[in-house]
Amino acid sequence: xxxxxxxALDAADALAPLRQQFSIxxxxxxxxGNSLGVLPTATAARVxxxxxxxxxxxxxxSWNAAGWMALPQRIGDKIAPLVGVGPGELVVADSxxxxxxKVLSAAxxxxxxxxxxxxxxxxxxxxxxxxxxxxxxxxxxxxCTLRLVxxxxxxxxxxxxxxxxxxxxxxxxxSGHLHDMKALSAAAHAAGALAxxxxxxxxxxxxxxxxxxxxxxxxxxxYKYLNGGPGAPAFAWVRPAHAERAWQPLxxxxxxxxxxxxxxxxxxxxxxxxYLCGTPPVLAMAALECGVxxxxxxxxxxxxxxxxxxxxxxxRLFIDLVxxxxxxxxxxxxSPDDDARRGSQVCLAFDPDSAPGRAGAxxxxxxxxxxRRVVGDFRAGDARDGLPxxxxxxxxxxxxxxVDVWDAVEQLRQVLASSEWREPRxxxxxxxx
Amino acid sequence: xxxxxxxALDAADALAPLRQQFSIxxxxxxxxGNSLGVLPTATAARVxxxxxxxxxxxxxxSWNAAGWMALPQRIGDKIAPLVGVGPGELVVADSxxxxxxKVLSAAxxxxxxxxxxxxxxxxxxxxxxxxxxxxxxxxxxxxCTLRLVxxxxxxxxxxxxxxxxxxxxxxxxxSGHLHDMKALSAAAHAAGALAxxxxxxxxxxxxxxxxxxxxxxxxxxxYKYLNGGPGAPAFAWVRPAHAERAWQPLxxxxxxxxxxxxxxxxxxxxxxxxYLCGTPPVLAMAALECGVxxxxxxxxxxxxxxxxxxxxxxxRLFIDLVxxxxxxxxxxxxSPDDDARRGSQVCLAFDPDSAPGRAGAxxxxxxxxxxRRVVGDFRAGDARDGLPxxxxxxxxxxxxxxVDVWDAVEQLRQVLASSEWREPRxxxxxxxx
Numbered sequence: 001x002x003x004x005x006x007x008a009l010d011a012a013d014a015l016a017p018l019r020q021q022f023s024i025x026x027x028x029x030x031x032x033g034n035s036l037g038v039l040p041t042a043t044a045a046r047v048x049x050x051x052x053x054x055x056x057x058x059x060x061x062s063w064n065a066a067g068w069m070a071l072p073q074r075i076g077d078k079i080a081p082l083v084g085v086g087p088g089e090l091v092v093a094d095s096x097x098x099x100x101x102k103v104l105s106a107a108x109x110x111x112x113x114x115x116x117x118x119x120x121x122x123x124x125x126x127x128x129x130x131x132x133x134x135x136x137x138x139x140x141x142x143x144c145t146l147r148l149v150x151x152x153x154x155x156x157x158x159x160x161x162x163x164x165x166x167x168x169x170x171x172x173x174x175s176g177h178l179h180d181m182k183a184l185s186a187a188a189h190a191a192g193a194l195a196x197x198x199x200x201x202x203x204x205x206x207x208x209x210x211x212x213x214x215x216x217x218x219x220x221x222x223y224k225y226l227n228g229g230p231g232a233p234a235f236a237w238v239r240p241a242h243a244e245r246a247w248q249p250l251x252x253x254x255x256x257x258x259x260x261x262x263x264x265x266x267x268x269x270x271x272x273x274x275y276l277c278g279t280p281p282v283l284a285m286a287a288l289e290c291g292v293x294x295x296x297x298x299x300x301x302x303x304x305x306x307x308x309x310x311x312x313x314x315x316r317l318f319i320d321l322v323x324x325x326x327x328x329x330x331x332x333x334x335s336p337d338d339d340a341r342r343g344s345q346v347c348l349a350f351d352p353d354s355a356p357g358r359a360g361a362x363x364x365x366x367x368x369x370x371x372r373r374v375v376g377d378f379r380a381g382d383a384r385d386g387l388p389x390x391x392x393x394x395x396x397x398x399x400x401x402x403v404d405v406w407d408a409v410e411q412l413r414q415v416l417a418s419s420e421w422r423e424p425r426x427x428x429x430x431x432x433x
Numbered sequence: 434x435x436x437x438x439x440x441a442l443d444a445a446d447a448l449a450p451l452r453q454q455f456s457i458x459x460x461x462x463x464x465x466g467n468s469l470g471v472l473p474t475a476t477a478a479r480v481x482x483x484x485x486x487x488x489x490x491x492x493x494x495s496w497n498a499a500g501w502m503a504l505p506q507r508i509g510d511k512i513a514p515l516v517g518v519g520p521g522e523l524v525v526a527d528s529x530x531x532x533x534x535k536v537l538s539a540a541x542x543x544x545x546x547x548x549x550x551x552x553x554x555x556x557x558x559x560x561x562x563x564x565x566x567x568x569x570x571x572x573x574x575x576x577c578t579l580r581l582v583x584x585x586x587x588x589x590x591x592x593x594x595x596x597x598x599x600x601x602x603x604x605x606x607x608s609g610h611l612h613d614m615k616a617l618s619a620a621a622h623a624a625g626a627l628a629x630x631x632x633x634x635x636x637x638x639x640x641x642x643x644x645x646x647x648x649x650x651x652x653x654x655x656y657k658y659l660n661g662g663p664g665a666p667a668f669a670w671v672r673p674a675h676a677e678r679a680w681q682p683l684x685x686x687x688x689x690x691x692x693x694x695x696x697x698x699x700x701x702x703x704x705x706x707x708y709l710c711g712t713p714p715v716l717a718m719a720a721l722e723c724g725v726x727x728x729x730x731x732x733x734x735x736x737x738x739x740x741x742x743x744x745x746x747x748x749r750l751f752i753d754l755v756x757x758x759x760x761x762x763x764x765x766x767x768s769p770d771d772d773a774r775r776g777s778q779v780c781l782a783f784d785p786d787s788a789p790g791r792a793g794a795x796x797x798x799x800x801x802x803x804x805r806r807v808v809g810d811f812r813a814g815d816a817r818d819g820l821p822x823x824x825x826x827x828x829x830x831x832x833x834x835x836v837d838v839w840d841a842v843e844q845l846r847q848v849l850a851s852s853e854w855r856e857p858r859x860x861x862x863x864x865x866x
Contacts, residue, residue, distance in 0.1 A: 023489050032493050039489035044481060047716065051480055055663055056456050056472035059808065060465050068663060095711025097685030098531060125697050130686035130711065133699040137684035141574065148697065223712070230488055230501060230715035251570035252530030253563035262813060264558055264581065266566040278528025278563065279656070282663035283480065284717045375492065380695060 001324070006317065006402035015301055015310050019399040021294045022227075029374045029404045029411075034173075034201055034345050034394030037227035043290040050286040071285040072254075072276055078292045079235055082304060083199060083220065084209035089237055092285060093254075093276050096200060096221045096234040097130045102248040102275050103217035103236055104135060104167060107194045108142040109246045111164035115192065118164035119144045122155065122193070126387060128173045131198055135167055150386075152177055155184060159191035166193050170208065171201035171343030174379050174390060176335035178206070178343045185214035200224060203235075204295050205344040205396070206311060207304040216242060225344070225396060227291030233284050236275045243271045252277030294398055310397040311344045314405055318346045318393065321409040329416040334390050344395055349381075349388035352416075362389035364421040365412070371420075374411045434757070439750065439835035448734055448743050452832040454727045455660075462807045462837045462844075467606075467634055467778050467827030470660035476723040483719040495715075504718040505687075505709055511725045512668055515737060516632060516653065517642035522670055524705050525718060526687075529633060529654045529667040530563045535681040535708050536650035536669055537568060537600060540627045541575040542679045544597040548625065551597035552577045555588065555626070559820060561606045564631055568600055583819075585610055588617060592624035599626050603641065604634035604776030607812050607823060609768035611639070611776045618647035633657060636668075637728050638777040638829070639744060640737040649675060658777070658829060660724030666717050669708045676704045685710030727831055743830040744777045747838055751779045751826065754842040762849040767823050777828055782814075782821040785849075795822035797854040798845070804853075807844045 010016055023039045024030060030038060054066040063069050076090040083090070093099065104121075111118050121135050125148040132146065139145050142164075149158050152172075159166060166188035171178050185195040194216040202208050204225030210218050216239050222232030247268055253259045254276040257267040268274035298307055316339070322331060330352035336342040350362040366378040376394070381387040393408065415421055443449055456472045457463060463471060487499040496502050509523040516523070526532065537554075544551050554568050558581035565579065572578055575597075582591050585605075592599060599621040604611050618628040627649040635641050637658030643651050649672050655665030680701055686692045687709040690700040701707035731740055749772070755764060763785035769775040783795040799811040809827070814820040826841065848854055 023485075025490050025492070028492075030492060036488075036493045038492065039484065044484050044489075047480060047484055048477060051472065051477050051662070051720070052456075055469075056477075057458050059458070059461075059463060059471065060469045060810065061803075061808075062663070094527065094531065095685070095714075097687075097711035098527065098683060101683055127697075128686075129689070129692075129695050129697060132697050133684045133686060133689065136699050137680065137682045140680075141682065229484070230495070231712045231718075232714070234711070247570065247573075249570045249574065250531060250534055251566045252528065253561075253566060254530075256562070256566065259562075260813075262562050263815075264560075264562060264565050266569050278530035278667070279664045281528075281665070281714055281717045283720055284714045285664075287484070287716055370494075375494075377493065380693075382695070382697075 003403065003406055006406040009313070009402040013310065013402070015298065015306060015397065016401070018294070018298055018301070019401065021297060022399050024399060027373055029408050031374065031376045031393040031395060031400070031408060033396035034224050034392070035377055036223055036230055037225060037291060037396065038399060040227055040290045040294045042293070043229065043287050046290050047283060047287055050283055068280065068282050071280050071282065075285060075289050075292060076235060078289070078296060079203065079226070082208065082295055083203050083218065083237065084207070084213070085211050085237055089240055089272055090235055091272050091275055092222070092233050092235045092288065093280065094234060096198065096219050097134055098250065099219040099234050099236040099275070100131060100134045100198065101138065102250055103219060103238060104138050104165065104196055106238070106246040106248045107165050107196055107217055108138055108144060110242070111194060112142050118162060118192070120147045120163045121145070121165045121167055122147050122149070122158045122163055123167045124148060124152065124172065125150050126172060126174050127169050128198070128200065131167065131169060152179060156187045159187055159193055161192065163191050163193040165196055167196040169198040169200055171205070173201055174347065174387065176343040176345040176347050178202070178336070178341050181209070181215060182213040189214060201343055206308045210237060215239065222288045222291070226288065227294055228288030229284065229291065231284070232288045232291065233281060236272070238272055238275065240271065243274070248275055250277040254278060254280065298398065307397040311395055312339050312342070314395040314397065314400055314402065315342060315344065315346050317402060318395070318405045318409060321406065322348065325409055325413050326416060334388065344397070346393045348391045350391060351388070361421065362391050365415055366391055368415045368420040369411055372411045372415065374408045436836065436839055439839040442746070442835035446743065446835070448731065448739060448830065449834070451727070451731055451734070452834065454730060455832050457832060460806055462841050464807065464809045464826040464828060464833070464837070464841060466829035467657050467825070468810055469656055469663055470658060470724060470829065471832060473660055473723045473727045475726070476662065476720050479723050480716060480720055483716055488715070501713065501715050504713050504715065508718060508722050508725060509668060511722070511729060512636065512659070515641065515728055516636050516651065516670065517640070517646070518644050518670055522673055522705055523668055524708055525655070525666050525668045525721065526709050526713065527667060529631065529652050530567055531683065532652040532667050532669040532708070533564060533567045533631065534571065535683055536652060536671060537571050537598065537629055539671070539679040539681045540598050540629055540650055541571055541577060543675070544627060545575050551595060551625070553580045553596045554578070554598045554600055555580050555582070555591045555596055556600045557581060557585065557605065558583050559605060559607050560602050561631070561633065564600065564602060585612060589620045592620055592626055594625065596624050596626040598629055600629040602631040602633055604638070606634055607780065607820065609776040609778040609780050611635070611769070611774050614642070614648060615646040622647060634776055639741045643670060648672065655721045655724065659721065660727055661721030662717065662724065664717070665721045665724070666714060669705070671705055671708065673704065676707070681708055683710040687711060687713065731831065740830040744828055745772050745775070747828040747830065747833055747835065748775060748777065748779050750835060751828070751838045751842065754839065755781065758842055758846050759849060767821065777830070779826045781824045783824060784821070794854065795824050798848055799824055801848045801853040802844055805844045805848065807841045
């Protein structure tokens with residue numbers, strides 16, 4: 001196989017034109033869209049319009065005239081088809097952490113009232129830490145504790161008559177393992193538990209079917225595969241049958257039934273709108289909407305199903321190239337080989353024969369790649385539970401090309417064959433000085 | 434007095450050049466900075482730089498290279514001198530509602546543990562509703578209830594051995610009444626209660642002295658007098674002696690002691706940093722920083738004390754002009770006449786002799802003024818507690834001119850003398866069609 005192979009794949013790729021929606025730095029191979037998505041070309045002008053015209057000229061009149069009040073629902077309705085739910089079921093607000101607090105709190109309230117003996121929140125030890133922290137905090141309040149499993153296969157056995165909630169991130173941020181939402185939601189329900197899903201690494205990366213797959217609550221992130229910009233607002237969804245069964249505790253005025261009646265007593269809004277809290281962040285929401293629009297532009301080309309097929313082809317090519325071109329260099333795969341269980345990233349552990357277990361080796365490789373304009377990222381392992389340090393490479397099918405994968409693995413091969421990762425010195429930008 | 438009088442005041446005003454920091458629509462008299470501050474001229478270019486350069490080109494490297502990680506503290510340190518606290522004591526994050534949830538929860542946790550008999554949260558019935566809703570929600574969790582007083586004078590008598598927290602907005606959003614923070618915090622402490630202050634209508638409007646005046650916790654809004662843009666991030670402050678005495682429940686990863694160690698267990702960060710939760714909203718924070726800088730530009734000219742003196746001169750002129758030019762038109766003052774108790778706004782109730790108690794009269798006057806390019810706002814009363822509908826006019830000493838006050842009252846006089854407010858028809862922008 002030569003570089004002509006990925007070039008031919010790109011030439012034949014019906015989704016390739018979608019890359020033109022983005023401003024990507026010249027010569028940069030960006031495989032970190034699972035941390036921060038790239039800038040859509042439309043965003044700069046749209047944000048400028050909101051700042052200069054809607055805010056600068058329209059001032060408070062823009063809450064109605066420019067539709068600011070409806071942003072949480074309007075953008076929510078655009079995200080809804082990406083995650084398999086209907087219009088009016090999902091709102092954009094706050095951060096992923098804050099939204100998880102809302103939905104997990106509601107789920108625990110329901111469960112603790114109906115079945116006080118259910119005191120366990122089941123999750124993965126390697127779940128994204130903020131999810132575990134929020135669950136730990138709510139556990140203190142609700143008299144619940146976390147039961148953390150080390151392997152995805154152990155999740156069903158961890159569910160039982162003591163379980164209130166199963167809380168998982170659909171694609172594990174470290175390993176890229178894609179959970180079977182349908183099977184695990186069913187297992188949770190069979191045990192009498194509710195299923196709370198974090199879509200941080202799946203919304204916009206692959207087809208998500210919250211309604212069909214039996215999720216009860218979900219949250220997701222705006223700044224990864226939705227390309228909403230650094231710290232973009234997040235979203236929350238609640239199965240409509242549950243939405244009015246509980247209050248969520250962040251009972252701010254935008255979740256009130258009649259926020260502009262300025263009543264002293266709280267009355268939650270109907271449906272999902274009670275999951276709003278404070279005043280929506282208009283500038284950030286405008287940027288997020290541009291990001292979501294880049295995904296909706298894929299709908300005529302096959303939508304999330306087509307993007308998923310391309311994502312799997314990209315990660316499969318990455319895996320094949322590492323096998324064929326980086327053999328014997330100390331790399332092992334930390335992400336699933338099974339297409340059905342792999343998210344949109346490839347993760348590698350690095351334990352070179354020449355320096356077994358050398359602390360910082362994986363970090364140094366990532367930094368050396370960044371110096372060569374290939375951006376992946378490093379996620380630290382944890383000796384206490386046997387997780388290795390990993391190199392993480394995310395592909396974003398909206399803008400990652402097959403030739404990017406080829407070039408990235410070639411740079412990885414060169415770095416591993418060099419001494420660059422052995423004694424690196426880095427400046428603040430992660431570049432070798 | 435003629436229009437030459439306010440023009441002379443503007444000509445003699447040492448703070449007048451500060452208005453040049455803003456992009457204010459030509460010919461608009463904007464007296465609603467207490468709802469949404471106007472656009473600083475620097476904001477558009479700064480936001481564009483963040484979007485195009487820091488995000489578009491720097492991508493994830495900007496978390497360190499562009500200082501994104503430090504935004505909550507960097508902007509917090511700029512707000513700190515405006516509210517009378519030291520560097521490192523205040524962080525920018527989330528919305529006012531979410532931050533109030535954090536600090537009120539911490540205050541209630543401390544109080545309920547030390548003195549379980551303290552089950553009362555004292556506040557004003559006319560406090561901004563989101564504050565009451567958050568308190569009601571946390572009250573359900575902590576076994577506390579709200580005791581709401583109808584008159585500011587009744588607050589001290591409402592505090593007692595059953596009181597956990599006194600929670601007030603320093604300047605009441607409807608009446609513009611400025612509470613005596615020092616006296617009321619002392620009264621709370623004398624009763625064994627903690628004092629939680631919302632600075633939504635005071636931070637950036639007048640000198641606030643949280644440390645000297647005995648506040649225990651405070652939150653504030655970024656999009657009113659701080660000119661941070663629609664839905665700008667808010668801030669939270671905790672008296673340093675309390676900061677590490679409690680967890681706050683929104684235990685997200687940015688409030689963790691070592692967020693990038695990705696540990697499964699939560700360990701709160703030292704000091705105020707544990708009041709952070711999710712990933713900071715970078716675009717919105719950049720805009721907020723530009724807004725805060727417009728206040729810091731006043732420091733060489735006397736800072737908040739000079740701005741307060743101008744604010745009082747502006748509202749006094751407004752009051753005097755209404756007395757002298759709108760007499761007998763059915764207006765009464767709903768904001769304090771006493772300079773020491775008046776925030777940065779003038780509020781009027783409208784009950785015309787020709788149509789006593791006519792529903793919607795005050796609203797119609799506000800809309801007729803907007804049609805004449807004078808923007809104040811309307812806040813609905815509540816027949817149940819005797820609050821009248823009000824016309825609310827905020828002055829923002831950074832950019833409101835004395836001649837604006839003159840012209841606004843002249844337009845008000847003309848509207849009242851006309852039939853414009855009697856049968857208005859309005860379009861979505863609040864303009865007469």
